[in-house]
Each structure stands twice: as C-alpha cells, then as structure tokens.
Amino acid sequence: MVKQKSRYLSDRTAAWFYLAPALILLSIFVLYPTVKLFLTGFYEWDGMGDKTYIGLTNYRFLLQDSEFWYTVKNSFIFILGTVPTGMALALVLALLLQKKIRGRGLFRTLFFSPVVTSLVAAGLIWVWLLNYDYGIINRLLMQLGFEKIPWLVSDQYAMLSVIMMTIWKDAGYNMILFLAGLSTISSTYYEAARIDGASTWQSFWSITWPLLMPTTIFIMVVRIIFSFRTFEQIYAMTKGGPTGSTTVFVYYIYEKAFQGFEVGYASAAAMVLLVLVLFFTGLQFAVTRKMRRVT
Amino acid sequence: MRRVFFSMITFLIGAPLLAAEVIELTFWHGIESPDSVRVLEDKITLFEKQHPDIRIRAQNYGAADQVSAKIMIAVAGRRPPDLMWWAPAFTGRMAKTGKIVKIGDLIARDPDFDATDIYQGLWDVSRYQGEIWTVPFDANNLALYYNKDHFAAAGINPDELNTWSDLLRAAEKLTTDNRYGFQIPMGNNEWTVWVWQTFLWQADGEFLTKENNWPAPAFDSAAGQAALNYWMDFVHKYHAANFSEPDAGYKTDDFVAERISMMINGPWNYGALKQAAAETGLNYGALFLPSAGPDYAPQDSGRRATNIGGENLFVFKSNPAREQAAWEFAKFVMSPAFQVDWALRTGYLPVCRSAQQSPQYQQFLAENPFIKVFADQMQYGHARPSIPQYRKISRLLGKQIERALYRKKSAADALNDAAASSTRILNKGRYR
Structure with missing residues (x-):
C-alpha cells in the first residue's frame, strides 16, 4: 500500500517534469501577459508613466465608444467576407488536387506558397497589384473595358481588397487541412456508391460532405479565431483606412495603445477580444463533443 | 625588471578602468536621407574629438509611425536611449511620463549657455506647463512647391499668387487631362492635420483657445469651416486638385513626375528635387503659402501662416553624469557651427539666430x-500646441477631416464632432 502511494507520487512528479517546459513557456508568454493585461484594463496608463486605478471606467467608455463598435462591425464583415468564401475556395482546390492529375504536386506547392510568405511582404505586393494608376489589376480591368477601381483609396473597396488578399493568403493552408480530411475518408464508401450508381455530385453530398464535417468545423472555428486576430495585412495595406473602414479589432487595439498612448484602454479592449475568442473556442468544444457523441 | 613588470601590470589593469570612464550615449534618430545621416556621422566624430570622454552611438529607429511603440517598449524594458530625435509635439506627452530630463533645469545650472540665441517659437514648442523639457534640433516649415514650366505655359505669374482665390484660379488653369493643378493631402494622419492647420491660421482661425486658463478647441470656427470647405471644393467642385494617396x-x-503642378511640402526634399531636376529636367520653385483673402475670410487681415516643424532632442533620465554628457551633445547641436553645416548640407532651417545671420x-x-x-517664411511660423493631449486631438481631427474630404460629412459637422470629442479629452481631470 505504502509502496503504491510512493509510486503514484513519483508518477506525478514525472508528469510535472515532462510538462514543465511547455508550462513554463506558456506561463511566461501567455498566462502572465494575460493576467497583466487583465489588470492593466483597470488603469489609466500611457505606457510609460504612472498608472492610475480607475476601476471599470475603461470598460464603461468602451461600451459608449462608437469607434469601437464600428471596429467590431468591421471585424465581423471581415470574418463573414473571408471565412465562408475562403473555405469554399479551399475545398474546391482540395477536391481538384485530391484527384491524381498531372502536375498535382506543382499545383499543391503553388497554392500553398502564399501561406509561407510573410503577411507583410504579401500585403505590400498586393498594395502594388491594387494601385489605382499603375496596378496590374486595374490595368487588366481597363484592357477588358471596365472602369478602374479605387481598391485601396476608397472606403467602399478597401475592405474588399483586404478580404481578397486574405482569402488568397489562407486558401493554401485550408486546402492542406481539407486534403488531410479527405484522405481519412475510406475509398470503400466511394466504391460502394459507384456500384450503386451514385453520381459524383451525389457521392459528394452523401459521403464527402458529412464525413468531412469535423474538418470543416475545425477549419471554420480556427479561421474565425484567427480572423479576430487579423492585423498584419491591415497594417501593410490600409493602416485601418480610409475613414476607418478597415480598422478591425486588433488594429484598433494597436492604434489605441501605441499611437494614442492609451494602454489601459487598449488592454480593456483586448480583454473584450479575449472573451469573444474564448466564446468561439467554447463553441468549438461544444460542437465537436456533440458530434463525437453522434458518431 | 620587476618594476617594469609591475608597471605593465598596473597599466594593463588600469587602462580598461580609465577607458571605462568614457560615457557611451545611445542616440535614436529617424533621419531618412542617407546624405543627412552622413552629415550627422561627421558631426558626431567632431563632437567625440572635442569630448574624448563621450561616445555617441547613433541608431536609426526607422519608420516614424513606429517610434512611439518602440520608445514605449524601450522604457518598459528600462533600456531607453539617452538621446532621441523626435517631433517636439511629443514634448508634453513625454514630460508627463516622468521619463525625460527637464531641460530647463540643465539650462538653469549652465550659466554659459545662451538660450536667447534659439528662436522663441522653437522654445515654445519645447515647453510643457511653462517649462522647457526638450531641445530644438532642426526646424522646417511648409511652403508651396510649384512647377515653373507649367506656370510659364499657363501664363501664370508666381508673384501674383497671394490668396486662396489666386491659388484656386491658378490650379484651374494648370489642370489638364493628365495633370492636376494642386494636391490636397488625404488621410487622417498628422501630415493632413499639419497642412490643414496652415489654412486654418491663414483664415484668421486658431487651433485651441484658453478660457479660464484651460485649453479648449477653437478649430470648429468659421475659419475652420472655410478652410475645410476650400479643400473639399478644390477637389469635388472645381476638380482642380487630386487627393494624395491616403x-x-x-x-x-x-510632383516629381509632373502629374501635379503645385503641392504643399517642406524644405527637406531639396536634395531629391535637385536630383530630379538633373535627371528629368524638373523646373521647380517654392512660394509662400497664400493668405485666405477677402473671398474666404470676411475680416481678412492678409494673415500669412505656415506651420513650424522640425525635430527636438529628448534626453532620457539615467544618472547625472550621463545626463550631463547628453546635455553637452545637445549644446553642441544647438551651436551655430553645427546648425550652419547641418542647414547647408540637409536643407533644414537653423534653430538659432547666430547661424541664420552667419x-x-x-x-x-x-x-x-x-x-x-x-x-x-519662418517669421509667419505658427506651432502646434505641445500639450500632452495634442496627439489625441490631432488624430480625432484627422479622422473627421478625412470623412469630410470623402464627403461623408459636411465641414461644419466634421469640425463640430472633432471639437466635441476634443473637449472631452481636454476636460479629463479638469474638475478632479
């Protein structure tokens, strides 16, 4: 009995020992900053001088801050614009490149290459592509007999421009995830369906789509969470403008903290973001648990 | 033999100790032009020769819009630079943090230093709550660039360009199918506000007022509306100007590619313009900014106005010896010898009278x-207030100006909204 207990203890010690590297890193780089952020949200602080405790004032101002709500709206437009369309594109690419076509490896590499490109570098390339006077895209439009579009300089098109760039950037990554999901579907289902005379369309809706659902939901949730955290392409392409039309959540936080010296206020806004992301993570857990129970 | 040996040992141990007395100061700057950086390096070498106990390590902090984040992180990490080259508009902000040295104290302790040689207007932008906190490094202002060839072709006499109406008429004449007469800055950043303020002042307006010794916005006046409407009409009604990139x-x-004939800009592009003149034959000149004139300012006083810019030196708190060393460098920078060479080779304007008159x-x-x-034009120089809230107000105003330029709002609404938010910011802590 005694012996067993000591063994249990040593197991526990060993477990902590094995977990230590991850735990230490997480504590330093995630847990500590989060706690610090939470606390900073209760202060008025310019980032350098003394902090003044002001309780919930930051949160109260945040609720009344029309600019903040405009930012929230922009973030949701961005998410609605990038997630469904980007996923649909990635799924199409994955379905095409799953087939044993010639040059499959080349196409996979090509579609994946934007993913490994730095977001800022890619953003700057898109700034050139979308330039009103000299950009390739407007040149092409003119060749085809269309009017030039003020992509980045008009508040009607700037968000669309950033969304286009983001879809292009992320399609390859989502494609790889879909490809992985597709490879887990046993070919026996398709063989059986073919014997039963199912069309490609039918076998997609009856086999691929339902069996791919866990992957789809995973990608969707991850994309939503990542989209909330969008910053680099906004910084590189539009700096949140024109007239704030591309100021999304994190860009707003950055602007408040590092341009406006309102670190306390920005921390409070970041806490709101954290809660939103936690909500979607919780949703993901709930949905996947339910799905596991169903299957 | 033994003595030689011991003296050698003493020397070997002592030399590094002596060397350790050299103070190495870190100097952050954002000077972009490689030519100007070379001038700075020459000057630092000269300073180090004159002060063998001080070393200046100059580091470029890169893009200007990143500086506030970088300095914030450096201060948080307790490794701020000793000296920093930055817009004087940040004086109030930085003074309030308590992380920089109050230059007024150093001046008070240094009877040999003649502060009156520096222009009063430049000291004014270096103040926070009446006391001097930063040191003028270089100065500039805004004037009207114009393309001499375009003017000649359109038959416009540059000397007759004195009012906003003159500017508008000239721009209309200069505008062709593939060229605009003028350019209005678009965007909500400091540049837009900086340029706009000159128009506000030209129309007899003011940026802030002080009522009961407390600052309040004053840009939402008839003058402010005239200035903003003038910009909007220039593009949307008369089609005589385009907007800059945001x-x-x-x-x-x-301007260099001759797609516009006039624009408002500063003297620091002189090198680039000279180069363009050599390469493409650009024939350029500069004119005073116009005054509003009777068409736009009812009680027109013919007021000329430009906006003083430039950079200041910020000295960060460390220890008395380092701060003193930093002050030595600051004095070196303000000296006529430095200012004349700097102005000659970079196009910046000197900060002291003795340099100007040399x-x-x-x-x-x-x-x-x-x-x-x-x-x-320096004599018509106005300056932005160096209060800590300036940046916030400027950002708010910039966003509203941008909205008006995009015709999302009328000039009056945009300025009133900016003034209302500015009042809230300025009144924070007023009744505490």
Whole structure:
C-alpha cells in the first residue's frame, strides 16, 4: 500500500517534469501577459508613466465608444467576407488536387506558397497589384473595358481588397487541412456508391460532405479565431483606412495603445477580444463533443 | 625588471578602468536621407574629438509611425536611449511620463549657455506647463512647391499668387487631362492635420483657445469651416486638385513626375528635387503659402501662416553624469557651427539666430532661393500646441477631416464632432 502511494507520487512528479517546459513557456508568454493585461484594463496608463486605478471606467467608455463598435462591425464583415468564401475556395482546390492529375504536386506547392510568405511582404505586393494608376489589376480591368477601381483609396473597396488578399493568403493552408480530411475518408464508401450508381455530385453530398464535417468545423472555428486576430495585412495595406473602414479589432487595439498612448484602454479592449475568442473556442468544444457523441 | 613588470601590470589593469570612464550615449534618430545621416556621422566624430570622454552611438529607429511603440517598449524594458530625435509635439506627452530630463533645469545650472540665441517659437514648442523639457534640433516649415514650366505655359505669374482665390484660379488653369493643378493631402494622419492647420491660421482661425486658463478647441470656427470647405471644393467642385494617396500627402512622387503642378511640402526634399531636376529636367520653385483673402475670410487681415516643424532632442533620465554628457551633445547641436553645416548640407532651417545671420548661411540662401523661401517664411511660423493631449486631438481631427474630404460629412459637422470629442479629452481631470 505504502509502496503504491510512493509510486503514484513519483508518477506525478514525472508528469510535472515532462510538462514543465511547455508550462513554463506558456506561463511566461501567455498566462502572465494575460493576467497583466487583465489588470492593466483597470488603469489609466500611457505606457510609460504612472498608472492610475480607475476601476471599470475603461470598460464603461468602451461600451459608449462608437469607434469601437464600428471596429467590431468591421471585424465581423471581415470574418463573414473571408471565412465562408475562403473555405469554399479551399475545398474546391482540395477536391481538384485530391484527384491524381498531372502536375498535382506543382499545383499543391503553388497554392500553398502564399501561406509561407510573410503577411507583410504579401500585403505590400498586393498594395502594388491594387494601385489605382499603375496596378496590374486595374490595368487588366481597363484592357477588358471596365472602369478602374479605387481598391485601396476608397472606403467602399478597401475592405474588399483586404478580404481578397486574405482569402488568397489562407486558401493554401485550408486546402492542406481539407486534403488531410479527405484522405481519412475510406475509398470503400466511394466504391460502394459507384456500384450503386451514385453520381459524383451525389457521392459528394452523401459521403464527402458529412464525413468531412469535423474538418470543416475545425477549419471554420480556427479561421474565425484567427480572423479576430487579423492585423498584419491591415497594417501593410490600409493602416485601418480610409475613414476607418478597415480598422478591425486588433488594429484598433494597436492604434489605441501605441499611437494614442492609451494602454489601459487598449488592454480593456483586448480583454473584450479575449472573451469573444474564448466564446468561439467554447463553441468549438461544444460542437465537436456533440458530434463525437453522434458518431 | 620587476618594476617594469609591475608597471605593465598596473597599466594593463588600469587602462580598461580609465577607458571605462568614457560615457557611451545611445542616440535614436529617424533621419531618412542617407546624405543627412552622413552629415550627422561627421558631426558626431567632431563632437567625440572635442569630448574624448563621450561616445555617441547613433541608431536609426526607422519608420516614424513606429517610434512611439518602440520608445514605449524601450522604457518598459528600462533600456531607453539617452538621446532621441523626435517631433517636439511629443514634448508634453513625454514630460508627463516622468521619463525625460527637464531641460530647463540643465539650462538653469549652465550659466554659459545662451538660450536667447534659439528662436522663441522653437522654445515654445519645447515647453510643457511653462517649462522647457526638450531641445530644438532642426526646424522646417511648409511652403508651396510649384512647377515653373507649367506656370510659364499657363501664363501664370508666381508673384501674383497671394490668396486662396489666386491659388484656386491658378490650379484651374494648370489642370489638364493628365495633370492636376494642386494636391490636397488625404488621410487622417498628422501630415493632413499639419497642412490643414496652415489654412486654418491663414483664415484668421486658431487651433485651441484658453478660457479660464484651460485649453479648449477653437478649430470648429468659421475659419475652420472655410478652410475645410476650400479643400473639399478644390477637389469635388472645381476638380482642380487630386487627393494624395491616403496618409501619404508628404510624398513628392506626383510632383516629381509632373502629374501635379503645385503641392504643399517642406524644405527637406531639396536634395531629391535637385536630383530630379538633373535627371528629368524638373523646373521647380517654392512660394509662400497664400493668405485666405477677402473671398474666404470676411475680416481678412492678409494673415500669412505656415506651420513650424522640425525635430527636438529628448534626453532620457539615467544618472547625472550621463545626463550631463547628453546635455553637452545637445549644446553642441544647438551651436551655430553645427546648425550652419547641418542647414547647408540637409536643407533644414537653423534653430538659432547666430547661424541664420552667419555670412556663410546668408550666402547659401542667396545661392539657393528655394530654401530662402522657407527661411524667410519662418517669421509667419505658427506651432502646434505641445500639450500632452495634442496627439489625441490631432488624430480625432484627422479622422473627421478625412470623412469630410470623402464627403461623408459636411465641414461644419466634421469640425463640430472633432471639437466635441476634443473637449472631452481636454476636460479629463479638469474638475478632479
């Protein structure tokens, strides 16, 4: 009995020992900053001088801050614009490149290459592509007999421009995830369906789509969470403008903290973001648990 | 033999100790032009020769819009630079943090230093709550660039360009199918506000007022509306100007490529313009900014106005010896010897009278009429308030100006909204 207990203890010690590297890193780089952020949200602080405790004032101002709500709206437009369309594109690419076509490896590499490109570098390339006077895209439009579009300089098109760039950037990554999901579907289902005379369309809706659902939901949730955290392409392409039309959540936080010296206020806004992301993570857990129970 | 050995040992141990007395100061700057950086390096070498116990390690902090984040992180990490080259508009902000040295104290302790040689207007932008916190490094202002060839072709006499109406009429004449007469800065950044303020002042307006010794916005006046409407009409009604790329009103690309005939900009592009003149035959000049004139300012006083810019030196708190060393460098920078060379080789304007009046600089102005316009215009220089809230107010105003330029709002609404938010910011803590 005694012996067993000591063994249990040593197991526990060993477990902590094995977990230590991850735990230490997480504590330093995630847990500590989060706690610090939470606390900073209760202060008025310019980032350098003394902090003044002001309780919930930051949160109260945040609720009344029309600019903040405009930012929230922009973030949701961005998410609605990038997630469904980007996923649909990635799924199409994955379905095409799953087939044993010639040059499959080349196409996979090509579609994946934007993913490994730095977001800022890619953003700057898109700034050139979308330039009103000299950009390739407007040149092409003119060749085809269309009017030039003020992509980045008009508040009607700037968000669309950033969304286009983001879809292009992320399609390859989502494609790889879909490809992985597709490879887990046993070919026996398709063989059986073919014997039963199912069309490609039918076998997609009856086999691929339902069996791919866990992957789809995973990608969707991850994309939503990542989209909330969008910053680099906004910084590189539009700096949140024109007239704030591309100021999304994190860009707003950055602007408040590092341009406006309102670190306390920005921390409070970041806490709101954290809660939103936690909500979607919780949703993901709930949905996947339910799905596991169903299957 | 033994003695030699011991003296050698003493020397070997002692030499590094002696060397350790050399104070190495870190100096952050954002000077972009490689030519100007070379001038700075020469000057630092000279300073180190004059002060063998001080070393200056100059580091470029890169893009200007990143500086506030970088300095915030450096201060948080307790490794701020000793000296920093930055816009004087940050004086109030930085003074309030308690992380920089109050230059007024150093001046008070240094009876040999003649503060009256520096222009009063430049000291004014270096103040926070009445006391001097930063040191003028270089100065500039805004004037009207114009393309001499375009003016000649359109038959416009540059000397007759004195009011907003003159400017508008000239721009209309200069506008062709593939060229605009003028350019209005678009975007909500400091540049847009900086340029706009000159129009506000030209129309007899003020940026802030002080009622009961407390600052309040004053830009939402008839003068402010006239200035903003003038900009909007220039583009939307008369089609005589285009907008700059968003937040890039300072870029000279369109002017150099002759896609516009006039723009508002500063003297620091002199090198680039000279190069363009050599390469593409760009024939450029500079003019005083116009006054509003009777068509736009009912009680027109013919007021000329430009906006003083430039950079200041911020000295960060460390220890008395380092702060003193930093002050030595600051004095070196403000000295006429530095200011004349710096002005001659970079196009910046000197910060002290003795440099301005030196024969060498006067001869330079005679040979460089482009720079002379800016130097002469210094007398009409207004400055942005150096209160800690300035940046916030400027950002708010910039966003509203941008909205008006995009015709999302009327000029009156945009300015009133900016004024209302500014009042809230300024009144924070007023009744505490």
